[in-house]
Amino acid sequence: MTSPSPAVILRNAGVYLLLLFGLLVTVAPFVLSVMTAFKTPEQFASESALRPPSPATGENFASLFGGERNFVAPIVVTAQVVGLVTVGQLLFSVLAAYAFARIEFRFRDGLFWLYLATLMVPQVVTIIPLYTLFSQLGIRNTFWALVLPFLFGSPYAIFLLREYFRSIPEDLISAARLDGAGTLRILRSIVVPLSRPILTTLTIITVVTHWNNFLWPLIITSGRTWQTVTVATAGLQSQYNGNWTLVMAATTVAIAPLLLLFAVFQKNIVSSIAITGFK
Structure with a gap:
């Protein structure tokens, strides 16, 4: 079985990189939404939006389903x-x-x-x-x-x-x-x-x-x-x-x-x- 040529390897790598980029663009808004949902307003205002919540909090969901x-x-x-x-x-x-x-x-x-x-x-x-x-x-x-x-x-x-x-x-x-x-x-x-x-x-x-x-x-x-x-x-x-x-x-x-x-x-x-x- 012959190994693929460098051109084929490079083309396949380019295809996978393009697919990976498309995956990141598609999934990133949902991941960002979930991470922000588990942050406090103070964390969201003082930290980078890309930083995971530390510590995570459920007060937003409690506020969402409680009260008025x-x-x-x-x-x-x-x-x-x-x-x-x-x-x-x-x-x-x-x-x-x-x-x-x-x-x-x-x-x-x-x-x-x-x-x-x-x-x-x-x-x-x-x-x-x-x-x-x-x-x-x-x-x-x-x-x-x-x-x-x-x-x-x-x-x-x-x-x-x-x-x-x-x-x-x-x-x-x-x-x-x-x-x-x-x-x-x-x-x-x-x-x-x-x-x-x-x-x-x-x-x-x-x-x-x-x-x-x-x-x-x-x-x-x-x-x-x-x-x-x-x-x-x-x-x-x-x-x-x-x-x-x-x-x-x-x-x-x-x-x-x-x-x-x-x-x-x-x-x-x-x-x-x-x-x-x-x-």
Whole structure:
């Protein structure tokens, strides 16, 4: 076995150095946030930001969850919103994607591509009409105002599922129809079980997207009753502008569920990247 040439070794070393630099740039903000969260305001003001906390303290987290701040409530609200939106996205996206993929009806392809074209519309364009609509309906600053715009599927989710459903062999669906299965039975017994990888992908994407959603909750809610994690963290930045250790504690708490999600579903996330990239 011949040893690699110096040019190959140098090229590989350059690739690994580039990857290491990208890793540092990506991970450094999170590490800095966690280190700052365990510092006192005095340590943060007098020491370098890159220096680890010595000694580490949990007073920022105690202050965050105690007293008037009550950071538990935004976490509960966000978890409820994410849970309901995820269920709605999966249910309605599966139904719509199957219709666009397997059911023949007039103008099917035209309607699909017209609906998909809404991906080109920025979110900020629809915020004012949605805000006006919800205000006139009297549901501004309510739980349903946070949920309804995202509950009934999305163009990206329907497109992703449609492409996957089209890859399922037609013979399986035809055989089920010959056995007397209806559309819902085919969906429940054949399409959904065969689509678990892409459904896992969509679940992960939906959870991460709506856990981090900021603009719509900021606009449609006021006060603390229906604050989400992102809005509550932004409120700390304005309310306690000089206390960055408290703000970093809130940021650490906000990203902790996503880190846990990554740790539990690491293999699914890697496979989801491959699936979405391929599709």
